[in-house]
Amino acid sequence: MTKKLHAVLFDLDGTLVRTFIDFPAMRHEVQERVRELYHGDDTILQNSDSLDVIAETVARLPPDQREEARNDLYSLLEKHEEVGCKNPEAIPGATTLLHTLHSQGVGLAVVTRNARRIATALCHRMRLPVNVIIAREDTATYKPHPEPIHRACDRLRTAPEYAAMVGDLWADVAAGVAAGCATTIGIQWAHDPPDRFAKAKPSYIVTTLEEAGKILLPAVR
Numbered sequence: 001m002t003k004k005l006h007a008v009l010f011d012l013d014g015t016l017v018r019t020f021i022d023f024p025a026m027r028h029e030v031q032e033r034v035r036e037l038y039h040g041d042d043t044i045l046q047n048s049d050s051l052d053v054i055a056e057t058v059a060r061l062p063p064d065q066r067e068e069a070r071n072d073l074y075s076l077l078e079k080h081e082e083v084g085c086k087n088p089e090a091i092p093g094a095t096t097l098l099h100t101l102h103s104q105g106v107g108l109a110v111v112t113r114n115a116r117r118i119a120t121a122l123c124h125r126m127r128l129p130v131n132v133i134i135a136r137e138d139t140a141t142y143k144p145h146p147e148p149i150h151r152a153c154d155r156l157r158t159a160p161e162y163a164a165m166v167g168d169l170w171a172d173v174a175a176g177v178a179a180g181c182a183t184t185i186g187i188q189w190a191h192d193p194p195d196r197f198a199k200a201k202p203s204y205i206v207t208t209l210e211e212a213g214k215i216l217l218p219a220v221r
Contacts, residue, residue: 003182005219006158007107009149010130011167013114015187016094016209017122021084026050029076038069050077051113051142074136078115085118090126093209100213102129106220107156109134111148111165111175132156144171144200149179164219166212168192173200183219185212 013019030050034040034057044056054073058066102108109132112119116135123130132155134148141147146160153160165176168187176184177200186202187209197205206212 003162005106005164005182005216006162007109007153007156007164008101008216008220009109009111009152009163009165009176009181010098011143011169011172012110012112012119012122014091014168014189015166015172016091016098016110016128017126018089018091019081019085019122020087021081023050023080026077026080027053029080030054030073033073033076037072051136074115077136078118081114081118085122088122088125091209093213095127097209097213097216098128098130100217101220104217104220107131107158109152109156111143111152111172112136113142143167143169144174144178146175146179149175149181153179164216166216168196170197170200173197173202177201183215185215187212 010016027050030053031045034053035045038057040057044053047053058070061069098108108130110119110123110130111134113136116137119133119135132152134152136142139147139151149160149165153163160180161182163181164183165172165181166185167173168189173184173186183203186197186205188196188205188207204215
């Protein structure tokens with residue numbers, strides 16, 4: 001990195017906080033609702049990403065029905081998130097890294113596919129000093145699309161070329177790359193498959209947040 005970082009953007013669940021959301025149950029309930037109420041076909045329901053299923057379902061509805069359908073389906077996601085986030089655990093190094101960056105004047109954002117209410121509660125409970133939260137309700141698209149990254153940078157009054165994106169999924173890295181972030185850091189936890197980031201090309205792959213800090217801290221303003 002030749003430019004100093006003004007901001008660092010983090011994914012939330014699986015990057016800063018460990019939750020216990022039952023994603024298979026969430027996916028099943030979304031698929032059943034789509035099948036029963038919105039007549040989703042198999043090409044939609046075969047998608048393993050609940051947000052993709054919702055987006056494709058809503059796009060096929062008449063315009064005047066889309067907002068209500070999206071809110072209905074998002075409420076199912078939020079129900080499962082609420083249950084799975086009742087007893088969150090801080091991922092080692094998260095609090096220390098964010099407080100260190102914050103103390104040096106770095107803008108901090110959480111960019112998450114979770115609901116805003118859930119993300120806000122998690123950040124508050126874990127005492128994470130973030131300036132901005134971009135949740136799924138805040139943008140028309142979601143990671144791996146770059147829109148949430150651009151929105152976070154706008155809110156932090158900086159440009160992606162002065163920001164880093166850190167996350168534990170390929171979609172986090174892909175969003176950062178597509179947005180033009182100065183650097184992207186993929187976190188490869190011990191239990192992750194070796195091809196975790198095959199769909200994206202992070203600037204760095206680390207195995208702990210402490211390692212991420214060794215990359216980020218020398219680069220901040």
